[in-house]
Amino acid sequence: MAIRNILHDGDPSLLKKSRVVTDFDRRLHLLLDDMRETMIEANGVGLAAPQVGVLRRAILIIDLSKEDEQAGNHIIEMINPEILDSSCEEADQEGCLSIPGVFGIVSRPHQLRVRAQDRKGKAFEMTVYGRTARAVCHEVDHLDGILFTKLAQRILTEEELDRIAAEREGN
Numbered sequence: 648m649a650i651r652n653i654l655h656d657g658d659p660s661l662l663k664k665s666r667v668v669t670d671f672d673r674r675l676h677l678l679l680d681d682m683r684e685t686m687i688e689a690n691g692v693g694l695a696a697p698q699v700g701v702l703r704r705a706i707l708i709i710d711l712s713k714e715d716e717q718a719g720n721h722i723i724e725m726i727n728p729e730i731l732d733s734s735c736e737e738a739d740q741e742g743c744l745s746i747p748g749v750f751g752i753v754s755r756p757h758q759l760r761v762r763a764q765d766r767k768g769k770a771f772e773m774t775v776y777g778r779t780a781r782a783v784c785h786e787v788d789h790l791d792g793i794l795f796t797k798l799a800q801r802i803l804t805e806e807e808l809d810r811i812a813a814e815r816e817g818n
């Protein structure tokens with residue numbers, strides 16, 4: 648496994664549409680293993696293949712409903728993910744490993760049903776909620792070349808970021 652370079656906003660690859668994965672081979676497994684290591688190292692809650700320069704429809708997300716200090720983070724691999732239906736929009740803070748230091752308020756579904764394939768090509772469906780649903784939407788957007796800054800109602804100011812950081816320290 649290796650840590651790959653995360654592309655930053657301004658790189659044209661981040662604005663391109665990724666292609667469907669058709670080969671569930673060693674090359675895909677190596678990509679997923681590298682993405683996992685890269686996401687953990689960067690402290691992310693999700694990562695999409697185009698963020699490491701591979702224009703293929705593959706994402707990883709941390710299932711935040713299953714956070715467990717003993718077992719470590721529960722990471723879900725989704726190949727060719729498709730959002731089937733969603734409900735209850737919720738506006739909340741969001742950031743991106745490709746746009747460090749920038750946070751915005753984005754409206755996302757609170758609950759959604761997603762269909763995807765695992766690394767062997769086996770299809771599965773799952774329902775995700777809250778921050779995990781937000782992460783799935785954010786990563787699926789990456790596969791279509793959409794960054795959260797394009798969808799944000801507004802971008803948080805320096806003062807707001809300082810205040811949030813101070814509140815966190817207080818907790």
Ligand code: NI
Binds near residue numbers: 743744
């Ligand atoms: Ni992102």
